[in-house]
Amino acid sequence: MFYRSHVNGILRLKDVGQKVTLIGWVQRKRNLGSLMFIDLRDRSGIVQLMIKDPTKVPDIKNEFLIQIQGIVSKKAVANPSLSTGEIEVEVTTLKVLNESDALPLIVDDVTDAGEDIRLQYRYLDLRRRPMQEILMTRSKIVQAFHSFFAKHDFTNVETPLLTLSTPGGARDFLVPSRLTPGSFYALPQSPQIYKQLLMIGGFERYYQIARCFRDEDLRADRQPDFTQIDVETSFLSQDEFLSLMEEAIRDVFKSVKGISLPQPFPRLSYETAMALYGTDKPDLRFDLPLSNVPNIIKVAYEKAGFESAHIKGLKLANASNMLSRKVLDEWVTFVKPFGIKGLVTFKHDQGQLQSSFLKFVPPASVEELTRLLNLKPGDVYVVASHTDMHVLNTAMGILRTRGAKLLNLVDEKKVAITWVTDFPLFDTNEEGQLVAAHHPFTRPQDDQLSLLKTQPKKVLAQAYDLVINGYEAGGGSMRIYDKVIQKQIFALLGMSEETIQKKFGWFIQAFNYGTPPHGGIAFGLDRLTMILAGTDNIKDVIA
RNA sequence: GGACCAGUGGUGUAGCGGUUAACAUGUCUCCCUGUCACGGAGAAGAUCGCGGGUUCGAUUCCCGUCUGGUCCGCCA
Numbered sequence: 001m002f003y004r005s006h007v008n009g010i011l012r013l014k015d016v017g018q019k020v021t022l023i024g025w026v027q028r029k030r031n032l033g034s035l036m037f038i039d040l041r042d043r044s045g046i047v048q049l050m051i052k053d054p055t056k057v058p059d060i061k062n063e064f065l066i067q068i069q070g071i072v073s074k075k076a077v078a079n080p081s082l083s084t085g086e087i088e089v090e091v092t093t094l095k096v097l098n099e100s101d102a103l104p105l106i107v108d109d110v111t112d113a114g115e116d117i118r119l120q121y122r123y124l125d126l127r128r129r130p131m132q133e134i135l136m137t138r139s140k141i142v143q144a145f146h147s148f149f150a151k152h153d154f155t156n157v158e159t160p161l162l163t164l165s166t167p168g169g170a171r172d173f174l175v176p177s178r179l180t181p182g183s184f185y186a187l188p189q190s191p192q193i194y195k196q197l198l199m200i201g202g203f204e205r206y207y208q209i210a211r212c213f214r215d216e217d218l219r220a221d222r223q224p225d226f227t228q229i230d231v232e233t234s235f236l237s238q239d240e241f242l243s244l245m246e247e248a249i250r251d252v253f254k255s256v257k258g259i260s261l262p263q264p265f266p267r268l269s270y271e272t273a274m275a276l277y278g279t280d281k282p283d284l285r286f287d288l289p290l291s292n293v294p295n296i297i298k299v300a301y302e303k304a305g306f307e308s309a310h311i312k313g314l315k316l317a318n319a320s321n322m323l324s325r326k327v328l329d330e331w332v333t334f335v336k337p338f339g340i341k342g343l344v345t346f347k348h349d350q351g352q353l354q355s356s357f358l359k360f361v362p363p364a365s366v367e368e369l370t371r372l373l374n375l376k377p378g379d380v381y382v383v384a385s386h387t388d389m390h391v392l393n394t395a396m397g398i399l400r401t402r403g404a405k406l407l408n409l410v411d412e413k414k415v416a417i418t419w420v421t422d423f424p425l426f427d428t429n430e431e432g433q434l435v436a437a438h439h440p441f442t443r444p445q446d447d448q449l450s451l452l453k454t455q456p457k458k459v460l461a462q463a464y465d466l467v468i469n470g471y472e473a474g475g476g477s478m479r480i481y482d483k484v485i486q487k488q489i490f491a492l493l494g495m496s497e498e499t500i501q502k503k504f505g506w507f508i509q510a511f512n513y514g515t516p517p518h519g520g521i522a523f524g525l526d527r528l529t530m531i532l533a534g535t536d537n538i539k540d541v542i543a
Numbered sequence: 544g545g546a547c548c549a550g551u552g553g554u555g556u557a558g559c560g561g562u563u564a565a566c567a568u569g570u571c572u573c574c575c576u577g578u579c580a581c582g583g584a585g586a587a588g589a590u591c592g593c594g595g596g597u598u599c600g601a602u603u604c605c606c607g608u609c610u611g612g613u614c615c616g617c618c619a
Contacts, residue, residue: 028579030578031578032575032581032582033575036578037581061570077578079579102570103570111555112554114554114612115612116612169619170617214617215618216618217618219613219614337614
């Protein structure tokens, strides 16, 4: 059967007079009595059909699949919102190929349905242009990565999905084994160990579009089943590797959306990121840094009997109109779960500093405080404190984001990209035991090896995250390839020789056979797609 | 594991002690020759998520429960 001569979206003025056969879904019909228009949609776009005598064609409803023959003709008045808007197709014959029931959602650029209905009828949701564009964007991203890796001599290798559980990290998804009842395969949280084995196996440059599984709760930007662009190389220093990966990301943004990213990407140390933005994945589309408070405030906190171990401030310029009592109450409620007892606010209003907290500040110091805070009329300074620096940072970091949204400081068109580097090698858990901040195979920075024995908490790692618009879009590290250092790390992590052998023995053994220096990264394909498609919901970028 | 929010015609919302349960959109019927979110007239369509309680009376208040969402924990 002959289905069509053209796709709908490519017809233009130059085609006027052509006889065409088209196929598509009825997006909308406008029946004017003895004249009817139909918007006919296929993947390529929409073209308007014109039917001179609607009584001569079968009954048509939305989302019917129809095939028509007709003549392309010029429209008297063009529709500029349509790429085919200068022409229409005058229908000579019309055939219904398949009917549709009444629809549970509007199939159009903007739909009326909520998320659960869209997911229940995903096939209808996917007919909508924004959804098609998102998945095409995702496909283009993957293609851009493939061509970058091909150009740079990477080998695409597939690693197992039914694997041995490796300790640490997220909860594993488990698959029962048929041949060994009572035993289970784990689905990989990432191909981490496999890609390191590939380096030991001499591949030098590996990548994979890798499906990963983590049995943890969802978030708006987190799905238990997700895709990583997984990369590992040998014989590259961290700087060499990062600049190669920058090139990949620049290629992707350029070829997918025509966006030029800076060269090189800015870098921010973990320490600076935490101090200025309270998070290791700051949204840098706006600045709005956190600040240390003047000592006068610290003294006043002590006087007021407030927690004063760690205090931070956030200056919101021109915010007094937006920061109503109600919004501030919301903020107070919001920081409560973090253990922050209240927010102290200072406003500059009617020529002077105003705050209910000023009663704890000696009158003689008010003027100095006013000068130190340097608030202009309308500015607001929000202060909070906590015993734990990290908790305070987290809460203030989130308030920073809220403040930026409230004050409309976020430029949605901007792409703010940065490497966050110099992560600590270790965290400390509740029992005071050192735990790997990234994973136990992360290489310490070369000049800090001696600190491992004396002050391990201070040791920085050759680890890095790629942060785009406040999303962790990728993360990785250089790996340890020296088995003496590896043993030292395991010991610091409190693992006995026996535990090491039991948990990683088969992997560690590979390090006895000429392991090359190596390291890698994994980019989150879903998050990259979210950023490039401009959505904040991960479900939008997954079919 | 915890907190919060939401479940009302097909869809999206309003109503929050007594309503003929409202509006928009969709659906159906009729009219319409230049629409492009076509327009006009009319109609149908809802045991207000489920169970219990309070009350003379519950969609509305309370308790429980289920479902969905957001966040905290968690995500080396």
